[in-house]
Amino acid sequence: MDSKVRVRFAPSPTGGLHLGGVRTVLFNYLFAKHHNGEFILRIEDTDQTRFVPGAEQYIQDTLAWCGLTPDESPLHGGAYGPYRQSERKAIYRQYADKLIEQGNAYYAFDTPEDLDAKRKEIPNFQYSRAHRMDMKNSVSLGADEVAELLKNNTPYVIRIKVPENEEVSLDDVIRGHVSFDTSIVDDKVLLKADGMPTYHLAVVVDDHLMKITHAFRGEEWLPSAPVHVLLWKYLFGLDQMPKWAHLPLILKPDGNGKLSKRDGERLGFPVFAMDWFDPNTNNTTIGFKERGFLPEAFVNLLAMLGWNDGTDKEIFSIEELIANFSLDRVHKAGAKFDYEKAKWFNAEWIKKTDNDKLAPLVRRYLDEANIEVHDPNYLVKIIGLVKERCHLLPEFVTQSSFFFKAPSSIDTASIAPKWDAKKLGFFDELAKVYTSKIEGGLLTAPATELETEFKELGAKHELKPGELMLPFRIMLVGGKFGPGVFEIVEAIEFKDTVARIEKSLQLLSSN
């Protein structure tokens, strides 16, 4: 590599960032960091009609949550700003003019209505060499007429003049040699009537000005690549062109096709990285973050969609990803998104993450459920007890609420059928034993001791542990779930244990 690696992610701020977008960011980021290069965020907001308030902030927030912070961006600044294309409007004009001067572009005066009419008239109409002379532009019109139109401020766009019968090709880092015949590429608009560039002009000009060395984007861009190659050739020289890498698409889980926001709504899983509130529709689209994904897991699962390190390893920290990432291990074909596997990644990361780091995140969901946490250390301890049975953060609520308050309902129906006086006698005495401990100034005891004592008491009542454990569990947590019974007793202590036994005994007797 002859110069410092510089890559960019260039979204248009029109809504939430979906999986595919974040993965593009991730591959950019990993590639840049692997090569000790720079990652730039550039906002492609040249379409003023599609501007959505808050979308740019959302993108920045999302990158921050994922830990994929750009080195240069509208927010961070940098030596190649501004990083919003709308603020670079004047820059593009001179390159469009240069193309006109060189004869590589021309003015086109056709109105949108003219074009619509043409498209209706001619099936598969393309504004290209085939029809160029039938249209109203500076190639088909005489010089005087063009001058007159310009003088009268007739609205116009600038279009690229695609040469005939040339082969345009690029060496895509992922796909290898890809070539196109210019006879099938149309004269794309470069500069719109409002003076703003289209993507085609802007991406080439900005990649050049921002010294981008490698340009990554979704595979959907491949068909327009010849336009960009041509522009590079005309403007800056092919030897200056960044290396292209067209990333495979992320597909919907059922059927085929690109994954969309709708698929998530339809199938019940998030597609956006974070909750996205659309100010135009007043709708919020759920995000991975709010669904209870850890950013580490989110990044990890995205990385594995289309990339692997060649071994069986699947769980990667961001540092490991940076160290091992390489473009030649990126898959060519699109990948269907599998939400079940996504949850598996999250479960792995929950198990892997320190309890005290999990605590504030879990706390959020506990707060939402109105479960009061008085002692942060207690929370950390409880997280350690239940984390391995949680795939998603919100599951901590059901898995741990009984550690903080008595269960709101007790599944006595599961106890009642085998309930008898013998068992009643046992639990009655158990409550008394614990009460006397409280009176003796004892708050709790280690789980192993509790278990031994419990079994001894059971033997005294001629009851087997197997007959006692499930009823006891249900009395404490309300149902057939949760960690070890005596760990629960140890955590909630004698006082609450006694209260829950007595409450259950009451319920059982009233049945």
Next chain:
RNA sequence: GGAGCGUUCGUCUAACGGUUAGGACGCCAGGUUUUCAUCCUGGUAAUACGGGUUCGAUUCCCGUACGCUCUACCA
């Protein structure tokens, strides 16, 4: 319609001419856990099709089929 890209278990993928085609998720069965989950063991299941090239093709070439993307003064 046209162009480009793609095609290994249901899904994510490994195997850069020679493997009983490997791993993971899911699913099923068993074990551990006197609950559930975790964990462990085992099982299920794939090279789209047809031609070449080759001693030998998942792998290289050609064709077919299928799928996807694009085909806007959107990105």
